[in-house]
Amino acid sequence: MIKAITLLALVGVANAACPNSCSGHGTCGQNEVCSCYDGWGMGGAAGGDCSDRFCPYELAWVDAPDKSGSTHNYAECANRGLCDRELGQCECFPGFEGKGCGRQTCPDSCSGHGTCEYMNELTFGTVFNDYYTGDAGYRGLGVGAVSPSADNSWDADRARACVCDAGWSGINCAARMCPYGNDVMDQRLDTSDTRVSQVQTIRFNMGGRDGQGNTTSGASVADMVAKTFALTFTSKMNETFTTKPIQLTAATSAGYTTLASAVSSALSELPNQVISGVTTTVTSPASASNTSPYLLIKVTFDGASVQGRQNLLEVSTNPCADGCTPKIDGLTKLVTGTNTTSFIVESTAADYNSYECGRRGKCDYDTGLCSCFEGYTGEACASLTALV
8 A cells, every 4th residue: 555655656746747747738758848739839849838829830921041942931920920829829010910920911901992912813914905915925815814913932822912993003002093194295296197096906716616717617707796795994094994785786898887886886985984086997807718707896096085005905705694794695606726816906006195194284192183284274284275
């Protein structure tokens, strides 16, 4: 009996030898070392008395390279916050957020005038197609195609930036945008030349049954007859407007004339006179090999509100059925191959310009109004009142 009591006392002494009895968050092992349960340690390291919590780990925003030279290794609170050891929660430094401080915040939360987007959600240009010229080498994108960033960098889904609402700009979307217009005093050396307006050309390549545009498989402009599509225009103020459905009535000269009129009307009828005037022509030239029928829609921006370079139109070609706006049938028989894909380009550059406040005034970014220089007036300071 005495031996049993002595053994129990020794066991008690051995258990008590581990620091703080491992704080109830681990087991006492050999050599009086605690084996802590998952998520517990001391001072951010394993072992000790198991009294402190670990915080979430994320890829470090900044760290020193390890012996192999790799960086952005996993770090507690991503090296952008302090760990509250009692709660096991990160207290992120300003500009960072998330369970492990693994993502950036956006400046001033985009001031309530935009959305905070990850880097891999950002796109090229103000409009998706701004930098697409129709070349097959540019990822083979077609009409209305979207080109999101293909950046696979470690921070592509962690670094963020503001995407401002229409009428707002700046890194925190706090500045109002002012109207754009041509510089009324911008004259060419030879003013007898006819002014040139921007022309955008939309090309629809007919795909036929095999989708590759072969006439032997039934490719024809007639595939578009009675089908509807829509156009989306983004103004210099980043306002986006989509037209009503547009339809090709017949694959004939008369049908092309009707389509041209429908395109012009649909664009001119957009709200707020965002497009004060366009001229449209539609043709269906025969291809050299006559194996890939196509339709050309040329839109000339000749209205006063659309002088200078405009954002490329976007074409809605996917069906949009009941409950969808605008309701369109879509164009489902276009060529999808990268060498002959449908596209939209700026086919003629304008010799007008487009400047904030017409380059004849300063923008008040608090109000979004132009403060015109002496002798100029108008929404975009595009009217000359006197020579000074």
